[in-house]
Amino acid sequence: MLHIVPRRPRAALFASAFLASASAAAVIAGAALPGTVHAAEFRTADIFTDDYPTVMAVKHMADQVKERSNGKLTIRIFSGGALGSENDTIEQVKLGALTMARVSSAAMHNICSNTRVPALPFLFRSKEHLHAVLDGPIGEQLLTSCEKAGFVGLAWYDSGSRSMYTRNKPVRTLADAKGLKIRVQQSDLSVAMVEAMGANATPMSMGEVYTSLKTGLVDAAENNIPSYESAHHFEVAKFYSQDEHSMTPEILLFSKRQWDKLSPDEQKILRDAARDSVPYMRKLWDEREAKSRDIVVKGGAQIVEVDKASFQAAMKPVYDRFVTTPEMKDLVKRIQDTQ
Ligand code: BDP
Secondary structure, eight states: OOSSOOOOOHHHHHHHHHHHHHHHHHHHTTTOOTTOOOOEEEEEEOSSOTTSHHHHHHHHHHHHHHHHTTTSEEEEEEOTTTTOOHHHHHHHHHHTSSSEEEEEGGGGTTTSGGGGGGGSTTOOSSHHHHHHHHTSHHHHHHHHTTTTTTEEEEEEEOOOOEEEEESSSOOOSHHHHTTOEEEEOSOHHHHHHHHHTTOEEEEOOGGGHHHHHHHTSOSEEEEOHHHHHHTTGGGTOOEEEEEEEEOOOEEEEEEHHHHTTSOHHHHHHHHHHHHHHHHHHHHHHHHHHHHHHHHHHHTTOEEEOOOHHHHHHTTHHHHHHHOOSHHHHHHHHHHHHOO
16 A cells, blocks of 8 residues: 555665666766767656656656657656665765666755755745746756765756644644654754754654554654655544645756766756656646645545744744855845745
């Protein structure tokens, strides 16, 4: 029933990833000259299944890449967590053992610090505000900010807004969150955000959340509605409290090691196709949000209205702790000023 597979032992993962990528690496290595496109197969990973918007968007990109390269460049998608957790796939991409990964940008927070910016609580006023920022120079600046760490950012994908959901009682105000044990993503910012709410943060990978909620290891988790639905969390945590504390986007990563071996033509085909998959993804995302909301409500979940202002007012310590460098301060200011 669980669509997101649990973690697999690290050694096995790496062995299979290296084997899987050996042929592609051999084809690419040293072969690329400017103005040329050579045959190569790239591999990408996602924890979600084939019918999820992130996976369908990368499939769209793969189709475009194949067509625009006359069948020379192909992208093979390992969905459903087949290559491990997001942290596992990020490590593989860094090493160049895996070409690409679609992950939550929160999984990059501790790797390249600027990616924390779009996850700051209550930063975006609306989906339109988020799009205006990510589609413009700030989005571009943030996408390139992980290159030193070994990652080329190809695109931002929507991920709606994240809200809290609980097993035992609905959360309506900040006071209701006090003392709850809440699963968060493996990011210091996510931990700090939940602590600022007066709750206790338990960081873990997505694949472990269902069981942790079911067994009571945690009282709550937080996510967008499509994740809440597709990972079946709504079956074990019935109260979905719409505090909409963050709009952390998804990021599509390409291994810098592999990128640097590609010709400018090959890079352009990949970049353009990634970019062109964004509007398609947004359409799918909106449809999926509506569909997921329907499924969870029919499945017995309760969508709870929240006193958002009480949550927002508690977030100052998060900004004080993470928005410290002149660059971060400038980014936040420019985002707030974006219309
Ligand atoms: C979802 C993201 C997924 C993350 C998950 C999480 O789409 O990439 O793994 O949240 O909470 O919204 O870990």
